[in-house]
Amino acid sequence: MSSPTEVLNDVQSRALDRELTNREKTRVVVQVDHGSVAVGANLVASTLADTLPESAYLVVAGSDGASFEAPKILVTSPEGQGSVYTNVSPDFAGKLAGNLNMRSEHDQSFFDSQKRVALDLAGEISSTVVDDYLANNGYSGLAKALTMSPADVIEQVKLSGLRGRGGAYFPAALKWEGASKAIGTPKYFVVNAEEGEPGIFKDRHLMESVPHRILEGMIIAAYATGVERAYFYINAEANLSASRIRLAVDQAYANGFLGRNILGSGYELEVEICRGAGGYVCGEETTLLNTLEGYRREPRLRPPFPTEAGLWSKPTVINNPETLCSVPFILTNGPDEFRNIGTDQASGTKIVSLSGSVGRPGVVEVPMGTTLRDIIYDIGGGTVNGRELTGVAVGGPSSGVLPPSELSTRIAPGLLHEAGVMLGAGGVIALDERLSVLETIRSLASYNAQESCGKCTPCREGTPRIVDTLDRLIAGTGSRSDLDELRYLADVVKTASLCGLGQAAGGPITSGLKFFESEFNNLVPY
Amino acid sequence: MVISDRNTLRAELRKEFPRDRGQLLPALHFLQHEFGYLPDWGMEVVSWHLGIPASEVYGAATSYTELRIRRPGEHVLRVCRGISCTLNGADELYDSASGYLFSNSTEADGTECVTLEEVGCAYMCGLAPVIEWDHQLIGRATVASIDQLLPEVSDR
Numbered sequence: 217m218s219s220p221t222e223v224l225n226d227v228q229s230r231a232l233d234r235e236l237t238n239r240e241k242t243r244v245v246v247q248v249d250h251g252s253v254a255v256g257a258n259l260v261a262s263t264l265a266d267t268l269p270e271s272a273y274l275v276v277a278g279s280d281g282a283s284f285e286a287p288k289i290l291v292t293s294p295e296g297q298g299s300v301y302t303n304v305s306p307d308f309a310g311k312l313a314g315n316l317n318m319r320s321e322h323d324q325s326f327f328d329s330q331k332r333v334a335l336d337l338a339g340e341i342s343s344t345v346v347d348d349y350l351a352n353n354g355y356s357g358l359a360k361a362l363t364m365s366p367a368d369v370i371e372q373v374k375l376s377g378l379r380g381r382g383g384a385y386f387p388a389a390l391k392w393e394g395a396s397k398a399i400g401t402p403k404y405f406v407v408n409a410e411e412g413e414p415g416i417f418k419d420r421h422l423m424e425s426v427p428h429r430i431l432e433g434m435i436i437a438a439y440a441t442g443v444e445r446a447y448f449y450i451n452a453e454a455n456l457s458a459s460r461i462r463l464a465v466d467q468a469y470a471n472g473f474l475g476r477n478i479l480g481s482g483y484e485l486e487v488e489i490c491r492g493a494g495g496y497v498c499g500e501e502t503t504l505l506n507t508l509e510g511y512r513r514e515p516r517l518r519p520p521f522p523t524e525a526g527l528w529s530k531p532t533v534i535n536n537p538e539t540l541c542s543v544p545f546i547l548t549n550g551p552d553e554f555r556n557i558g559t560d561q562a563s564g565t566k567i568v569s570l571s572g573s574v575g576r577p578g579v580v581e582v583p584m585g586t587t588l589r590d591i592i593y594d595i596g597g598g599t600v601n602g603r604e605l606t607g608v609a610v611g612g613p614s615s616g617v618l619p620p621s622e623l624s625t626r627i628a629p630g631l632l633h634e635a636g637v638m639l640g641a642g643g644v645i646a647l648d649e650r651l652s653v654l655e656t657i658r659s660l661a662s663y664n665a666q667e668s669c670g671k672c673t674p675c676r677e678g679t680p681r682i683v684d685t686l687d688r689l690i691a692g693t694g695s696r697s698d699l700d701e702l703r704y705l706a707d708v709v710k711t712a713s714l715c716g717l718g719q720a721a722g723g724p725i726t727s728g729l730k731f732f733e734s735e736f737n738n739l740v741p742y
Numbered sequence: 743m744v745i746s747d748r749n750t751l752r753a754e755l756r757k758e759f760p761r762d763r764g765q766l767l768p769a770l771h772f773l774q775h776e777f778g779y780l781p782d783w784g785m786e787v788v789s790w791h792l793g794i795p796a797s798e799v800y801g802a803a804t805s806y807t808e809l810r811i812r813r814p815g816e817h818v819l820r821v822c823r824g825i826s827c828t829l830n831g832a833d834e835l836y837d838s839a840s841g842y843l844f845s846n847s848t849e850a851d852g853t854e855c856v857t858l859e860e861v862g863c864a865y866m867c868g869l870a871p872v873i874e875w876d877h878q879l880i881g882r883a884t885v886a887s888i889d890q891l892l893p894e895v896s897d898r
Contacts, residue, residue, distance in 0.1 A: 250865075250866065250879065251866045251868060251869050251881060253879070254866060254869055254872065254878075254879035254880055254881035255869060255880075255881045255882055283866070283868025283869050284868065286869065286881075411865065413863075414824045414825070414862050414863030414865075415824060415825060415826065415863060415867055416865070417865040417866060417867060417868070420865060451865075452771075452806075452808040453808065453864075453865070454865075455877075490767075490768075491767070491768075491771060492767075492806075492808075493767050493770065493771065493806035493807075493808045493809050494806050494807035494808030494809070495805070495806055495807045495808075496862070498806075507767060507806075508764060508767075509763060509764055510763040510764050510765065510766030510767060510792075510794070510802065511766075511798075511802065512798075512801050512802050512805040513802075513805045513806055514805070569867060569868075570868070571826040571867030571868050571870060572825060572826045572829055572867070572870075573829060577826070577867065577868035577869075577870075578868045579868070609825055643867075645825050645826055645829075645867070647825075647829065648829070650829055650830075651825070651828055651829045655828075656825055659823070659825060659828060660825070663862050666862065667807075667862070669805065
């Protein structure tokens with residue numbers, strides 16, 4: 217019997233052979249993802265498909281994260297000469313097809329200070345054909361994992377210090393270990409790609425650009441926990457992501473990475489794709505389980521934790537796609553290599569969804585410990601039109617707003633700033649004078665109120681009262697006692713709510729009252 | 743095939759969905775895909791088929807933001823009101839659309855031609871402001887993009 221590594225080598229070399237037939241041709245990559253489609257990438261791709269000469273071949277990739285450059289085309293000549301064309305129109309694509317030697321200047325500063333582990337190859341390799349991923353050493357981590365015992369795989373991940381990237385930053389290895397030791401069969405694995413958090417769009421990027429990396433990480437994690445059935449749960453609106461994952465799952469079955477006897481190891485894993493139906497709270501893991509079981513979107517009491525009693529009361533591991541994307545790297549390169557990235561306390565990288573008032577918005581991946589200043593200025597290119605930065609909303613509606621004076625705050629798993637600002641799933645929105653900090657806080661608070669599922673009283677009653685009080689203050693009819701009320705409500709909601717949504721819903725208020733005290737004080741008459 | 747009565751719907755559900763509680767959301771998605779929303783009678787059929795009380799089907803249907811229990815207009819225009827979109831002018835887009843629809847859109851029978859909605863986030867913050875027209879997202883939207891879309895459908 218041949219080992220998983222040998223079986224994989226076979227599959228990889230067949231993929232390389234198929235790639236070689238294109239060696240004499242010019243490679244034209246068009247980046248098509250949910251974002252670029254909204255600015256015409258589909259038309260660009262179809263124009264290229266119709267007009268490219270025989271001497272070139274077309275690759276449909278996901279996005280490389282540079283939203284501001286979409287739609288984007290990368291051309292590589294057979295000699296290895298590369299050019300990048302940004303913000304292209306279908307017309308331009310037609311012209312380019314006629315003259316593939318057209319030169320272009322490209323500014324790389326968006327990419328220069330990034331460190332890409334999960335997003336490596338994103339936007340460069342095909343997201344609809346598995347060959348590109350295989351040719352770039354894809355699924356090697358899986359082959360290596362399958363030669364080890366599940367306990368050894370968990371040990372490797374434990375040594376790497378990998379923490380979940382969904383917002384809670386729980387050590388991934390501990391979660392897997394918990395589920396593998398838990399009593400009860402069958403065990404389940406759930407990929408949580410619900411991603412319903414405003415300001416965050418990284419999981420879609422991963423699903424649309426490197427779907428196979430997520431699957432590879434998922435299979436490794438499932439093997440480590442002893443799971444034979446996995447559910448890939450995708451947000452209701454992310455149709456393109458779902459179709460790319462569906463395609464990737466089919467290819468994984470066809471190449472022996474899923475199904476029975478994976479890579480000849482005897483391990484078996486089946487995957488089913490499920491769709492959500494909207495709602496921020498669905499990303500909360502116990503709510504997601506309720507959704508899968510056909511109940512209302514309401515969280516469950518914890519404990520028991522899903523690792524002990526999750527889906528249909530069986531031990532269940534729930535991981536975010538971003539977490540899983542680090543796993544193949546850890547297995548292939550070893551845990552030390554992963555530990556070398558980031559800080560002593562927090563290893564690895566974090567994908568940040570950068571938007572708002574920045575010249576270069578998009579999805580960026582930086583080592584843990586990078587400062588907000590580096591993210592906003594070095595990568596994001598600073599505020600739009602040199603406007604004055606008035607604040608930074610970090611981590612979506614469940615975190616908080618930092619003033620420009622706190623830009624040297626470093627990103628870290630969990631708490632970023634002692635004022636209670638958390639990284640969450642990694643949203644960074646730069647604010648300028650076009651939207652006041654108070655309006656921002658109100659908007660975050662009203663989102664939380666709208667999305668509250670209503671199961672527990674503190675959140676159901678508290679979040680709308682926060683909005684009412686803010687409205688009163690902003691309208692100029694508030695009094696000083698309203699400020700105390702706000703502080704009190706934020707505290708109650710944080711302390712007494714059932715799930716993460718409510719527990720974090722006070723964040724924007726607490727951080728706002730701390731850092732923007734004078735703005736709040738100006739709202740009351742005396 | 744057009745599903746118009748309970749029996750055909752029930753036959754379709756029987757074909758597509760095993761009788762298992764976990765099939766509730768897939769079945770509701772199917773219903774919404776067929777009709778554009780979840781008609782009361784359709785939810786009742788789902789409840790029979792899956793053996794879940796109709797009240798619980800309704801409870802679930804109304805708890806998810808992407809499921810509709812009211813028939814939307816022929817077209818649905820959504821404007822993202824996330825922070826990045828608001829920062830980049832979403833208010834202006836919304837006002838322009840609602841202003842236009844206020845003076846132009848109601849049809850003689852009282853149904854809306856265009857349903858205007860706000861969304862908390864369209865998850866494309868890098869391309870703000872974002873609007874969505876009949877499930878097609880449009881990034882870097884301007885008032886001009888709305889002016890282009892609306893007259894085509896409402897000047898009839």
